[in-house]
Amino acid sequence: MDISRVNTLSYEDFVNNLGNVVEKCPIITAAVWSRRPFESLAALEAAINDFIDALPESGKEGILRCHPDLAGRDLQSGTLTRESREEQARVGLDTLTSVEVSRMARLNEEYKKRFGFPFVICARMNDKETILRQLSERLGNGLEVERARGVEEVKKICRLRLQGLVRNDANNKL
Amino acid sequence: MDISRVNTLSYEDFVNNLGNVVEKCPIITAAVWSRRPFESLAALEAAINDFIDALPESGKEGILRCHPDLAGRDLQSGTLTRESREEQARVGLDTLTSVEVSRMARLNEEYKKRFGFPFVICARMNDKETILRQLSERLGNGLEVERARGVEEVKKICRLRLQGLVRNDANNKL
Structure with missing residues (x-):
């Protein structure tokens, strides 16, 4: 699918499709759904990276420990x-x-x-x-x-x- | 197990045992492992709640969307x-x-x-x-x-x- 299709997804379909782009961290995908619509794939990726960057250091370690x-x-x-x-x-x-x-x-x-x-x-x-x-x-x-x-x-x-x-x-x- | 046993767990065993106390959010359990040892079950619970409270609103919505x-x-x-x-x-x-x-x-x-x-x-x-x-x-x-x-x-x-x-x-x- 392309980004315009991604932007039409319910949060459930969004998480079902993209929930493991960060390993075992569907909360991240689920969180960035709030920031739709995304102009591009790069914008979606940036939203995910922003969410990760804003986590406390323990949260970043938490992501690593899910790998x-x-x-x-x-x-x-x-x-x-x-x-x-x-x-x-x-x-x-x-x-x-x-x-x-x-x-x-x-x-x-x-x-x-x-x-x-x-x-x-x-x-x-x-x-x-x-x-x-x-x-x-x-x-x-x-x-x-x-x-x-x-x-x-x-x-x-x-x-x-x-x-x-x-x-x-x-x-x-x- | 009791809290003293919990405090001896590797992050892998900690996450394997307690990773779903917040539905489909093992990152939260994995993050609070950084704050061990826990004095009590209440202290562990408080660490989890603190982590949740510190998330941006989108992150809290992300938790809900994992349910x-x-x-x-x-x-x-x-x-x-x-x-x-x-x-x-x-x-x-x-x-x-x-x-x-x-x-x-x-x-x-x-x-x-x-x-x-x-x-x-x-x-x-x-x-x-x-x-x-x-x-x-x-x-x-x-x-x-x-x-x-x-x-x-x-x-x-x-x-x-x-x-x-x-x-x-x-x-x-x-």
């Missing part, structure tokens, strides 16, 4: 959201060797212990090598840097999810 | 969260007559059209007669009154869900 580990328990047990499953599969995180799975698990645990939230990265903008390297490198950052960095990655994930759901061509009506 | 209709589509189709299903069943909303279902549906639609969020009430503190009466009466309120009233009901629901999950007796350790 699954990469190549973690939820992937193994099949309990990822559809969006996360597709994103992790696209970069091959579902076909890691047992050595790679162990390394990822160890680094994820270390990261969570250090920061109190999971390592979040936009998988679709990386490959498994850069993800592992980033995870290792970002472990050396401070808490505030990583919280901000994680939120930036959430916004990149959100942008790609939105682009998969809403056509970016205002002339191309549904 | 299902009472005796609505999600109940008919079996897609309610476990908590909502139990709460709606407890007051008999799953065994309404077709006349009652129709009346509820009509009033719910009217309410959503008027306010842009669903009618939220703590079902367990009411019965189906008072729920229908309140729905009818609250339709006459203004937007700001209803938004605030809805949020107060969210907090009541949250309190009862918390009490079902966390023992209120600090001497009664798990």
Whole structure:
């Protein structure tokens, strides 16, 4: 659908369609419905980003904590959201060797212990090598840097999810 | 479990156990994990309420929009969260007559059209007669009154869900 169609949706249809553009945070989509109509997909994305930016730091950490580990328990047990499953599969995180799975698990645990939230990265903008390297490198950052960095990655994930759901061509009506 | 056990939980276990005390808003539970340790169940509840109160009005509306209709589509189709299903069943909303279902549906639609969020009430503190009466009466309120009233009901629901999950007796350790 395009943005003009998005603007006609009831809050229920809006949340049903777009509720997981920020992982497991339908409240964010549901909140920005109040700001419709949106002039463009970019305006919808900006409204979401504004809402995130206005949250207290604990709320930003809350968003990060709603994200699954990469190549973690939820992937193994099949309990990822559809969006996360597709994103992790696209970069091959579902076909890691047992050595790679162990390394990822160890680094994820270390990261969570250090920061109190999971390592979040936009998988679709990386490959498994850069993800592992980033995870290792970002472990050396401070808490505030990583919280901000994680939120930036959430916004990149959100942008790609939105682009998969809403056509970016205002002339191309549904 | 009791509050001292709650205070030992990782953010993942905290969110897995308490993530739906505010319907479909695990971000709220995930955010208040930052404020542990909690002295008591009341302190945990207060942290959640503080987080909700600090949200912009759009965020409060977002919370309300994450709630299902009472005796609505999600109940008919079996897609309610476990908590909502139990709460709606407890007051008999799953065994309404077709006349009652129709009346509820009509009033719910009217309410959503008027306010842009669903009618939220703590079902367990009411019965189906008072729920229908309140729905009818609250339709006459203004937007700001209803938004605030809805949020107060969210907090009541949250309190009862918390009490079902966390023992209120600090001497009664798990």
